[in-house]
Amino acid sequence: xxxxxxxxxxxxxxxxxxxxxxxxxxxxxxxxxxxxxxxxxxxxxxxxxxxxxxxxxxxxxxxxxxxxxxxxxxxxxxxxxxxxxxxxxxxxxxxxxxxxxxxxxxxxxxxxxxxxxxxxxxxxxxxxxxxxxxxxxxxxxxxxxxxxxxxxxxxxxxxxxxxxxxxxxxxxxxxxxxxxxxxxxxxxxxxxxxxxxxxxxxxxxxxxxxxxxxxxxxxxxxxxxxxxxxxxxxxxxxxxxxxxxxxx
Amino acid sequence: xxxxxxxxxxxxxxxxxxxxxxxxxxxxxxxxxxxxxxxxxxxxxxxxxxxxxxxxxxxxxxxxxxxxxxxxxxxxxxxxxxxxxxxxxxxxxxxxxxxxxxxxxxxxxxxxxxxxxxxxxxxxxxxxxxxxxxxxxxxxxxxxxxxxxxxxxxxxxxxxxxxxxxxxxxxxxxxxxxxxxxxxxxxxxxxxxxxxxxxxxxxxxxxxxxxxxxxxx
Numbered sequence: 001x002x003x004x005x006x007x008x009x010x011x012x013x014x015x016x017x018x019x020x021x022x023x024x025x026x027x028x029x030x031x032x033x034x035x036x037x038x039x040x041x042x043x044x045x046x047x048x049x050x051x052x053x054x055x056x057x058x059x060x061x062x063x064x065x066x067x068x069x070x071x072x073x074x075x076x077x078x079x080x081x082x083x084x085x086x087x088x089x090x091x092x093x094x095x096x097x098x099x100x101x102x103x104x105x106x107x108x109x110x111x112x113x114x115x116x117x118x119x120x121x122x123x124x125x126x127x128x129x130x131x132x133x134x135x136x137x138x139x140x141x142x143x144x145x146x147x148x149x150x151x152x153x154x155x156x157x158x159x160x161x162x163x164x165x166x167x168x169x170x171x172x173x174x175x176x177x178x179x180x181x182x183x184x185x186x187x188x189x190x191x192x193x194x195x196x197x198x199x200x201x202x203x204x205x206x207x208x209x210x211x212x213x214x215x216x217x218x219x220x221x222x223x224x225x226x227x228x229x230x231x232x233x234x235x236x237x238x239x240x241x242x243x244x245x246x247x248x
Numbered sequence: 249x250x251x252x253x254x255x256x257x258x259x260x261x262x263x264x265x266x267x268x269x270x271x272x273x274x275x276x277x278x279x280x281x282x283x284x285x286x287x288x289x290x291x292x293x294x295x296x297x298x299x300x301x302x303x304x305x306x307x308x309x310x311x312x313x314x315x316x317x318x319x320x321x322x323x324x325x326x327x328x329x330x331x332x333x334x335x336x337x338x339x340x341x342x343x344x345x346x347x348x349x350x351x352x353x354x355x356x357x358x359x360x361x362x363x364x365x366x367x368x369x370x371x372x373x374x375x376x377x378x379x380x381x382x383x384x385x386x387x388x389x390x391x392x393x394x395x396x397x398x399x400x401x402x403x404x405x406x407x408x409x410x411x412x413x414x415x416x417x418x419x420x421x422x423x424x425x426x427x428x429x430x431x432x433x434x435x436x437x438x439x440x441x442x443x444x445x446x447x448x449x450x451x452x453x454x455x456x457x458x459x460x461x462x463x464x465x
Contacts, residue, residue: 014432015428015432016413018413019412022407024410024411025412046435049435049439050435053438056384056388058407058410065297065302067293067297067298070297070301070315070318070319071293071294071297077323078326
């Protein structure tokens with residue numbers, strides 16, 4: 001049985017053990033409880049357990065956290081270039097001018113509300129004009145051919161493969177779709193091709209045009225082909241189509 | 249988080265924040281931050297980032313949440329540096345802000361708790377001594393998750409970050425006795441989980457229980 005004085009000492013020591021383990025107990029407190037801990041098996045065992053926890057939690061980490069990326073995010077937030085994360089139920093506490101030096105208890109200078117309204121109205125008008133202009137331009141035919149048709153060989157398909165494709169893979173892709181190279185590739189990687197089945201001259205017959213359309217469709221279905229553009233001879237506006245990029 | 253490395257930025261060595269010189273340095277940095285000195289802010293951020301990232305990632309198990317709490321903390325440091333009067337140590341002041349932010353993050357977000365499964369069995373420890381520390385730490389992380397948030401934070405502040413009882417009381421904004429009580433309950437719960445961890449024999453468990461009863465009484 002523990003005597004009353006011992007009991008009080010044991011209880012005090014027991015509560016102080018975490019700080020005896022982490023080394024933050026003052027010398028006075030240590031002088032008070034260490035004699036008890038030395039002779040109390042329960043406290044000794046508990047202290048060993050506490051030290052085990054300390055050692056485990058302070059052991060070198062397997063992960064290092066460099067502050068650079070996080071700091072840049074924070075500075076973006078302070079400079080107001082990134083939206084402040086919105087949390088549920090949280091009212092905005094962002095200062096009127098977040099990029100300024102820290103507020104040292106000064107009251108923000110008063111600004112006339114009329115100025116804010118004028119700025120907001122101006123921004124609204126500019127935005128509206130921008131939207132109108134975009135809508136107008138969208139209604140126009142924006143597509144213009146990537147190739148100078150005046151200088152290009154007529155009645156061929158111009159295509160471009162994904163840049164990651166090797167020459168061998170490109171040749172294999174063309175062979176498998178029934179195409180042959182008739183010009184290029186040029187400095188931008190554009191190749192002029194025709195169906196293998198078409199004649200050596202210009203593909204002007206209806207059959208040749210059909211072959212071109214079939215070849216064009218096959219190539220557009222190939223994920224490795226980034227872009228296909230038919231270059232047609234003569235006036236055949238109905239045949240001209242916008243080139244297809246991947247994903248279209 | 250294991251194996252995550254972000255090494256594209258210089259990371260100042262973590263100081264021994266208990267020395268007088270490092271405290272004086274941090275006080276000076278805070279004074280410069282109050283004047284809008286971004287270099288000083290970056291230096292202070294670097295001094296605390298690793299410490300807080302480790303502490304918070306262990307609590308949340310998610311670096312993105314930890315990073316959010318750190319940046320919320322330092323956003324306050326940037327804005328309120330002028331209000332720091334040196335009544336407490338800089339680390340106590342900063343950890344106090346981080347503690348409140350972390351607690352709010354826990355309370356407002358069920359996402360963290362949803363990740364945890366308190367009923368998941370603890371893995372047994374290996375007998376290999378070289379792996380034991382690593383495994384013990386994993387086990388402790390697992391066990392800490394099962395503690396209430398306030399107790400968990402108290403454990404981390406005491407055992408990992410090495411704060412005194414008075415400093416923890418300042419950081420947590422509660423009386424010293426509350427800190428002691430929180431740690432007492434946390435320790436009791438961790439002790440309960442110990443047999444499952446160490447593969448202790450029933451006799452060991454009985455002895456341990458007896459010791460703990462003595463401590464409680």
